[in-house]
Amino acid sequence: MSASASRNTGIAVWILGLFLPVVLNSAWVSVAAIFAIYGIVALSEDIILGRAGMFDMGHAVYFGIGAYVTAILNVTFDWPIFLTIPFAILLAAAFGALLAAPLIRLRGDYLLVASIGFNAIFVLAMQNNLFGLTGGSDGITGIGVPSLFGLPIESQSAMYWLDWVVLGIVLVLMRNLDGSEFGRALRYLKQDELAATTIGVNPRKVKTLAFAIGAGLAGLAGTLFAVQLSTVSPSSFKFTESVTLFAIVIVGGQGSIPGVLLGTALMFVLPQVFRDFAQYRYLVFGFAMILVMVLRPQGLWPRRGARA
Amino acid sequence: MSLLEIADLKVNYGQIEALKGVSLRVETREIVAILGANGAGKTTLMRTISGLLTPRGGSIVFEGTDITRLGADRIVRLGIAQSPEGRRVFGTLSVMENLRLGAFTRPAGEVAGSLDFVLQMFPRLAERRGQLAGTMSGGEQQMLAIGRALMAKPRLLLLDEPSLGLAPIIVQGIFRTLREIANSGVTILIVEQNARSALKLADRGYVLEVGRFVIEDDAKTLLTSPEVQAAYLGGERRKA
Amino acid sequence: ASGPIKIGVQAPITGAYADEGQGIEKAVKLLADQQNAKGGLLGRKIEVKVCDDEGKASQAAICARQLVNDGVIAVIGSYTSGAALAAEPIYARSNVIQTSDGTSNKLLSRGYKTWFGNAAPNSAEAKFTAKYLIDVRHFKRIAVLTDHSSFATGLADAVIKNIKADHGKVIDKAFITAGSQNFTPVLTKLKALKPDAIYFSGYYSDGGLIKAQMAQLGITATFVGGDANQNVAFGKIAGSAAKGAIIVNVPGPEQLPYPTAKAFVAAYKAKYHQSPPSVFTLTNADGMRAVMQAIEQTKSVKPAKLEHYLHTMKSFDGLTGQFRWNDKGERVGSPFTAFEVQADGSYKIVYPAPKAG
Amino acid sequence: MGTFIQQVFNGLTVGGIYALIALGYTMVYGVMRLINFAHGDLCILGAFIGLTFLTSLGGAGHPGAALLILAFVAAIVVVAVAGVVLELAAYRPLRKADRLAAVVSALGASLLIENGIMLIWSPQVSVFPSGLLPTTTYHIAGASISFVQVMIIIVSFLLMAALYLFVNHTRFGTAIRAAAIDQDAARLMGINVNRVIASVFVIGPALGAVGGLFIGVYYREVYFTMGWTYGLYAFIAAILGGIGNIPGAMLGGILLGLFNAFAAGYISSSWQDAITFALLIGILLVRPSGLLGERVAEKV
């Protein structure tokens, strides 16, 4: 498929997605909404993991920061949801850049463990009711709904559309990233850091930026998550969630937009389908994960040009 | 019976046909050189003989044993050692550990002599026994790779561009030593870009072009053959 | 209407809380089977729909919608407060009764009419515990230990509040990491503070180990555990060290004095060849029984009627004792007791003093 | 003083267990560059196998030493077999792929084993019989340490030393290290790489089974999700020491145990894990390849 053909297909699929609430019942609409949200987080994880090649296994932190910022500003300080979005993005991005400072000095698995560490610290901080703002283990409940021109986005379908539109925006950004010098610099660093620096790539700057952008987008998704569930609590941002995000990127295909979305679908929607297996569900799921990797080591839908 | 007999060997990388049916024989105590441009398939041939690649067709027979589908480790045990392209030394092991690994298939008691021989051939290795191989200079690593292959005391020695990255004086030394090694009963199959030196050393030579042998002849003949001169020896133009 | 009456179970069938979740599922299905064997309710069969929320908020929200779509009139669950919280507004909006063992105050704070907590609220247990610690045992130096779960921190905080209200002294509030098994560091620290009682608000799998490790470290303080410590495994894990541990709870599945409870536990064991994992299996069973009773009494499956019935009934004869629900859906009136674990692992009620005869 | 020594013992015991599990982690990593996320689950599988032996053969009475040894043997055998099967089915096909593919395969295997345990042995806590080992407690300078603790520390040290000698001073050990660096080059030396890797998947999980069973006899409770927790800590220990490095895994495990003890004992139990992780990150900043990890010898 040529680049423009695949783009057109992408746009068509996205438009079709707008009609989901018409055909699905509300349980599946909420599955679709949460898919869109996790899709954004997974894409943002892909910037760091799949594109820059940094083994970030603490991405739930930035997702959580976004969700908590919205929850705190909305519940405690009564801000309208839409107004919290820039702050959710900025604070998450700032943390991304801040944590990147130590992280990017580490390589491979050492980075992975350090990022797990940050995730554990984050969850504990939320549980310990940091500054009396995060609500401890219960988290924060009663998050309101956003309203657009005075109309509340309240129904399940309306929320889904909101999530879907944001996903659309993020998809456009990701596609632009692919064709931009910044996106390429990430790939240079991933494939050979020394070679990249000797052609003039500033590794610290580019990696920090990757963390900041990835974190910012995850923060944006955090806002949507808080709105969707109307409650946030530390358990939604545990390290195991980061592991899932990590797996999504690898299962789908690193650096591949359709791949990551497909990975999200597989890792997230498939367990919903597996519900009938009851307690066998994750046994089957674990087996499926192995099978997918063995059959498609490059991911379900590898990046174009990647080793087949 | 030849020591090594290869018939109609075909090797693919996915869709790419790297060897399209090559046949070759090497007699005991012979030195055979393989020439060819970049990408002709020389390395592919060497890797296939050693069992690192599995051919799509054809056969490789060593001392009467069909080794076409044997695992690489089994082939080493039969007496074929290789100094591979790209050196492939064990970077985080010391020079000494690398050399000992070369003799992995041999009983521990027998390696002392080979070790002396190798360290004498490459004094730099003796000076740097404890250095991690990965921190050696490119040429030093190349010496190590050759030395490591010799440690196996093979009956057939495969050398893939042994002179790569070595100083002229070392190259001269190596080619001299190879002659001695061959005289001591080791058969050598050598791939070289330094065609002139290789042909001077070798008994026979083959020229490989995009996956096929196009010429096979006596080394002396090849050295003077106009075709080979034009294609691989660069004539006398730059000698002035 | 005809067709079966659908009841939902939203519980963690997989994941870290799988034993509790599966226990709830089994209990509810058992009750439904028993009722169906008797001809069902209002002449209709009961059908149980189960949804696994893994104890996660995002899954809980999906489960809630799923069960609502399936047309359930009431849902038992979930086990964790976090999952219950995420599902609560969805059930409320769809007018589906939700009865769960969640005890977080936040579950009550939104005033949903559909919510019915089936476990005793922290406040009641905390009040009883403080009274026992201060007025009955006269402990002077009490250390409080908890894990980071919403349930345990909530209970610990309530207990601390009540101890202070009773003019008792809490010398330290310390935390363990649930499941980490190695609690000697924090216990060593507490030992140096010379407490005469250590109150632990978390779960039995940790509580049993804490009791064992206290013995190993030579800590003589009395162990007092919150309701989640009541599990047959507590005594087994603590082994010989279990003796003398005090556990505060409504009586547990095995010890429940009420005949209905005994019969239920027997039926459960007969059907599943294992004991219910904890008392929460029974509190959730009580939730199911209350819903069934409401349907029977009101001869209706209309949520409004059922809710009204449940909010106003004077007393419900639960497997876990007599109780009722106030207008917030909080369980009121629970027969808390303090047990002492005996050398043979059995429980003896030590407070309130058992009535003679 | 007594408190301090006690905290040291507390840290050493759990650290010893982390170290035992970390040894297996680090060995597999050393050869395959694979973070075997299923390793912790294999360990706990060992505990369950041992438990089954003890309870089914032990009957009501106190199982004797012979039975305990039998339980260890059974656990080691079953887990080693499981390790080899895992390697064959889930990792070998991915040897030439991006190494993260194998990591995800390992995550899948972790889920598979964990849920398999849940289905076979129930999701409830399983409890080991008491009295398997002497309950003697030694008192040293006001601190107490039990027989089992001493045994855990000693056994993990002995196993580490044996493993270290095996890997660094035997021919087969050298083969393992060579295969770890460059599999093709190792084959050119005559090393049967498949056999080397299979053997690592015997040794690593076997050590893990010992660790898992120690957890069982010491803490006496096991449940299916425990493997993930211990596995994670062991992995962190291996990283702390420098992954791929055997004494490093040992050191990392012990230090992690000590950090935990001191964080809880002297700073704040509420922030215990956070403090431990902060220390870990701090150490990695100073030593980016772990405490004993070598700087990668990369010549350009």
Place this chain on the structure above:
Amino acid sequence: MSALLELHGVGIRFGGLRAVDRLSFTVDKGQIVALIGPNGAGKTTVFNMITGVYRPTEGSIRFEGQDITARRPHLVAAAGIMRTFQTIRLFPEMSVLENVRAGCHLRVRQQWWQGLLSLPSQRREEAELAERAHEILRRLDLDRFAHDRAVSLPYGVQRRVELARTLAADPKMIILDEPAAGLNDNESAALSETIFGIRDSGITVLLVEHDMNVVMSVADKIVVINFGQKIAEGGPDDIRNDAQVIEAYLGRDDDEEEGVS
């Protein structure tokens, strides 16, 4: 002519080993300078110090009069020095075109956010640079490989791609570490021509090479080092006949003697 690159007493140690020892030499603008010496003499290490990969323990390095000692590699690149590696370092999973395009990194003016927004100015720039990369491929006769994955190419082609990548940056100076390794005589003759072409386009060249045919034919000046120290410096003829250099490095090959005659 002013010195473009100057090394003053540069040295580095690895543990006890003095890999490079108080080395000084200069490269003038527009020159082709060869650095030769036995294996392990310290040639690659010198390159690594110039390009900021290693930090010298003594001495200073100046480029265009500015001190660049121990500058981080990307800043050295920004100053106008591009290099190749003794062990080829391409971006293995990228196409030849993408690899060469990578060399243009420093020429890019767009900011990251402009890229994310895909503004028209950015797209125009992208198109220009893509065209530039194609042009360089054509110049080095690599266009038929444009869409091949770098790692699947034969060794010699990979070397040329690496060279093309340095040229894409339009550098002031390129540093080549054994560019002729693995090339046969014909191919290295072609390489010599390419190097002349590069010099003629105004780029200064510093190279390490063991192929004496190449060195003697292209170099304006040769610096010989052994054990990290300079043992000779001069034009090809001086070096060829320098007794010390013959002793330590060149040896007496029959071929060479024929050639000298």
